[in-house]
Amino acid sequence: MPPxxxxxxxxxxxTGSYIVYLLIxxxxxxALEIAGFGNSKKLAAQxxxxxxxxxxxxxxxxxxAMVLIFLVTGLGLLDYNLIWVNPTYLWPGIVGGLVMxxxxxxxxxxxxxxxxxxxxxxxxGLFFALGAFFGIFLFGETVGWFEDxxxxxxxxxLTVPEFLGMSTGGVxxxxxxxxxxxxxxxxxxxxxxxxxxxxxxxxxxxxxxIVLAAVGVFVIGQPDTNDRWDWISDEKEAQLANRExxxxxxELLDLMHNHKLKVYMVDVRDxxxxxxxxILDAKNIPPEAIPDRIDEFLEEPxxxxxxxxxxxxKTATEVWKTMVAESVVNVYILEGGINNWLxxxxxxxxxxxxxxxxxxxxxxxxxxxxxxxxxHPMANPSQDVFQLEFTPKVKLQTKGGLSGxxxx
Amino acid sequence: xxxxxxxKAVSAAESKTAESAAKPYVHPYLAGILLGIVLFLAFFxxxxxxxxxxxxxxxxxxxxxxxxxxxxxxxxxxxxxxxxDVNPLxxxxxxxxxxVPIGGFIAGWRNGRLKVETNRGPHVSIRSRWLLAFIGGAxxxxxxxxxxxxxxxxxxxxxxxxxxxSWAFMFAVFAGAYALAYFVRRLWL
Numbered sequence: 224m225p226p227x228x229x230x231x232x233x234x235x236x237x238t239g240s241y242i243v244y245l246l247i248x249x250x251x252x253x254a255l256e257i258a259g260f261g262n263s264k265k266l267a268a269q270x271x272x273x274x275x276x277x278x279x280x281x282x283x284x285x286x287x288a289m290v291l292i293f294l295v296t297g298l299g300l301l302d303y304n305l306i307w308v309n310p311t312y313l314w315p316g317i318v319g320g321l322v323m324x325x326x327x328x329x330x331x332x333x334x335x336x337x338x339x340x341x342x343x344x345x346x347x348g349l350f351f352a353l354g355a356f357f358g359i360f361l362f363g364e365t366v367g368w369f370e371d372x373x374x375x376x377x378x379x380x381l382t383v384p385e386f387l388g389m390s391t392g393g394v395x396x397x398x399x400x401x402x403x404x405x406x407x408x409x410x411x412x413x414x415x416x417x418x419x420x421x422x423x424x425x426x427x428x429x430x431x432x433i434v435l436a437a438v439g440v441f442v443i444g445q446p447d448t449n450d451r452w453d454w455i456s457d458e459k460e461a462q463l464a465n466r467e468x469x470x471x472x473x474e475l476l477d478l479m480h481n482h483k484l485k486v487y488m489v490d491v492r493d494x495x496x497x498x499x500x501x502i503l504d505a506k507n508i509p510p511e512a513i514p515d516r517i518d519e520f521l522e523e524p525x526x527x528x529x530x531x532x533x534x535x536x537k538t539a540t541e542v543w544k545t546m547v548a549e550s551v552v553n554v555y556i557l558e559g560g561i562n563n564w565l566x567x568x569x570x571x572x573x574x575x576x577x578x579x580x581x582x583x584x585x586x587x588x589x590x591x592x593x594x595x596x597x598x599h600p601m602a603n604p605s606q607d608v609f610q611l612e613f614t615p616k617v618k619l620q621t622k623g624g625l626s627g628x629x630x631x
Numbered sequence: 632x633x634x635x636x637x638x639k640a641v642s643a644a645e646s647k648t649a650e651s652a653a654k655p656y657v658h659p660y661l662a663g664i665l666l667g668i669v670l671f672l673a674f675f676x677x678x679x680x681x682x683x684x685x686x687x688x689x690x691x692x693x694x695x696x697x698x699x700x701x702x703x704x705x706x707x708x709x710x711x712x713x714x715x716d717v718n719p720l721x722x723x724x725x726x727x728x729x730x731v732p733i734g735g736f737i738a739g740w741r742n743g744r745l746k747v748e749t750n751r752g753p754h755v756s757i758r759s760r761w762l763l764a765f766i767g768g769a770x771x772x773x774x775x776x777x778x779x780x781x782x783x784x785x786x787x788x789x790x791x792x793x794x795x796x797s798w799a800f801m802f803a804v805f806a807g808a809y810a811l812a813y814f815v816r817r818l819w820l
Contacts, residue, residue, distance in 0.1 A: 228678035241726045243677065248730020250669040251681050251783070255731070256738035258662030263750045263764070265656075267819045270812035276659045281787065283663020288670035288791035295675065306678045309780060309789035311796025316785070319778025320800040323771050324807020328815055330767015331750070333782040334775055335683030337768060338728070339735030344747045346757075347764040352687075354768020359688045360695075361769065362776035366708045373777070383793040394793060406660075426660050 224455050225302040227295070252339050261340040263331030263347050270328055273418040275409040282402050290436045293395050297443035299454065304521055304550035311378035330354065380518035392441035399437040403430055448514065452548035459547055463540065469558040472567045473611035475530055479503070480606055484619070485527040487520075489513075491542050492533050492561070496587045498594040502564065503603040505532065510542050517549045528617055532557035532564075534585045552620050562588045567611070568604045654742040670791055679723055680788025684772065684781035686728020688712070689719040724784070752819040763818065778803075 231240035258280045259265045268274035295301040327333060332340060332351045340348020366373055384391045413420045452459075462468050470478075478486045479502075488505035490497055497507040508516055520529065529551060533539040539556045546554045557564065565588075597603070656662070673680055689712060696703045696713040703709045713719040739745045751760035775781035778800055780789065786804065789797020 227675050229676055231677050237721075240677075240723070244679075244723045244726035245730040245733075247669065247673045247677070247681070248727035249734035249737070250672075250730075251666070251727065252731035252734025252736075253738040254662060254666040254669050254734075256735040256744070257657045257742065258659065258666065259656035261735060261739060261744070264752070264819065267752075270808050271816065271820060276656075279659035280663040280666060281782075283660050284666035284670055284787060285790040287664050287667025288674070288787075289793065291667070291671040292674055292791060301675055303792075306674050306792060307680060307788075308792045309785055309794040309797045311794060311799075312779060313796055313799060316778045316796045316800040317803040319774045319776070320785075320803025321807035322774030322777060323781070324774075324804045324809070325811055326767045326770030326772075326774055327804065328767075328808040328811045329818070330764045330771060331819075332764070332768070333683075333771060334687060334768075335681075335731055335781065335783045337771075338683060338687075338732045339739075340750075342732035342736040343739030343745050346747065346749045347751065347760050350761045350764040351768035351771070354765035354770075355684065355772035355775075356687060356691055356768075357765070358769035358772025358774070359684065359691055359776055360772075362773045363688075363692065363695075363706065363709050366776070367706060370707070378796065381795040383795050383798055386795040391793070421658055423658065426658075429660060429664065 225296075225299050227301045228305055251335070252342070255336055255339045256343065260336040261343045261345060261348065263340065263345070263351075266333075266336060267328065267331045268418075272412045272416040275413055275418075275420075278409055279406060282405065286399055286402055286433055289395060290399065290433060290440060293391060293440045293445070294436060294443070297392075297440055297445055299446060299450070302550055303445070304517070308380050308382060310522060311376075311381040312374070313376040313378060315373050315375065326358075380522055390441075391445045392443070396437045396441045399434055403434065406430075448545055448548050451550075452544055455548065459544070463543075466558075467616060468543065468554070469536065469556045470530065470616050471558050471611075471613040472564045473609070473613040474615060474617065475502075475557055475564075476604060476606060476609065476611075477613070478528055478530070478617065479603070483526060485524060487523060487527050487529045489529060489531045489542065490533075490561075491531060491538050492585075492587075496534065496561075498596055499587065499591045500561070500565070500589070500595060500599050501597055501602065502532070502561075503597045505597070510538060510545075513542050513545050514549075517546070517551065520546065520551045521549075526619065527553060528619070529554040530557055531555070533560050534562055534587050535560040538585055553617070555617060560585075565589050565601060568601045568609060652743040653746070654744070666787075667791075670787055673727075674788075674792065677723065680784065680791070681727060682724040682780070682784035682788070683728050683731055684775040685722075685724040685784055686726070687772070688776060689722055689725050690728070693719045752817070754817055 231243055235243065255261070259276055260280070265274060266277055269277035292301065296303040323333070330351045332348060334352070334355045337348045337351040337355060341352045384394045387394060410420050410422065478484060486504070488502055490501050490505040490507050491510050491513070492507070493509070494507060501507065529546065531539040531542050531546070531554065536556060536559065539560060543554055543556050559566070591599070657665070670681055692703065692709055692713045695709070696719065704714050736745070749757050749760050751757065755763070771781070778785055782804065785797045786801040790801055
């Protein structure tokens, strides 16, 4: 498994993690200041083409970080699925962006740069920061009026490569090349509109390095599910063999009644079996559709427990491997599948199977008169009737790096 | 020859009044590379990117919660941040946001750029500049929360990890500013 990102709270404790974040913020503020972002005139000049510093700094930063990130994910050092990718809410993002653009040209800063300006005693920066606090306050008080819009056009963890249907390496290389052309255009515009850009020779070498690195990203590629499974297969095969992740039906029933958890049941059987009978609230997702749902699983809250089920265990186990390989946490398999569930809860005594039925043929071994789905009484057995003992196996594991919200 | 020396003298005098003893800013590409390395390290070490307005939001709501806790609990958006016993300061972005002005201060101090001043266009009075900065800030703060992130949390961070929404957002910010720039040119030129 890739060693990064670190789980800072586990490694350093809560206070320790905050110190790291404080240092990251310190470096961020320092870099903004030396770039000249504490000076509103320099920032505003961007929009009159005489000084394209904002564009140059921002895009160089994005290119540098992007190339480094996808180099290390490609090399298996960093797990892309565990880093925070801003979920897409397309229209609120675009409208918010336009409003911010207006604020930028009127006020001369963005929130981060105004903090830097205020810290270096620029009074316009201080007033801007106060205004930003006021705007943030106003938003908190008014978002209730248009909440439907604020949650609209949600696309989840949608990435540019997914959107364009290209490989990640291809997109990285394309962005780098386009940015180089844009830098060339920016320098031309600066000269045309009366600016005097410093044009040191080393910037050609820097451009060469970054293009080469992007070619490297393209050539190395990104790990697929199989590569990801290979990283962790020894440990995870052992868990499967020791039956650490197969939970008894009684434990699932208990989870369903645990209000501190969100139980996400993934029923991977075919639609016909699902329509005949399924556990209350289980979602029918065929195995081949699982890869497309990974982004959605990754966005579930940290207290989510996934339980994968098929008629027996075979298909569920394959799906479990895919999900675990893609860094979804807290994934379990329903022991003995739906057949076992029905066996356990069809007996009023609820005798748990000692030797679980090992039909590996993934057939539903019960017949139903009608396709009742989750209206069947056994879809949600009463805990009062079935007070069953079980060996608890679910241990809630917190997510690695993800703690939600870039500017959250 | 004569004009050349005059030009030089004027620009020297200007830079003396504007930034006495201030060191020049780092070249944009170099500053961008440094900023990019910081951004990369943030993702590499913690899995999170950078942020500013999110931390400002949480600090603000933390303050509000001291005065009007019932109001916070009754407003869905605010309650998610600080409802009941939830401490809005227990979030990474708060500490990044606190680090930003500290880093900015140290950089300004080391480079002789700590100076009480109001940067403004030549045709704008100091008072108007303050008012405009406040109004611009209000737009910016409102828009940043609407877009679920500011230039740091959406454009830089989301851009680097190739979030589709962040790229759309980034173009919208530039589009908004460029669309209005011509009409407010008297503020800056």
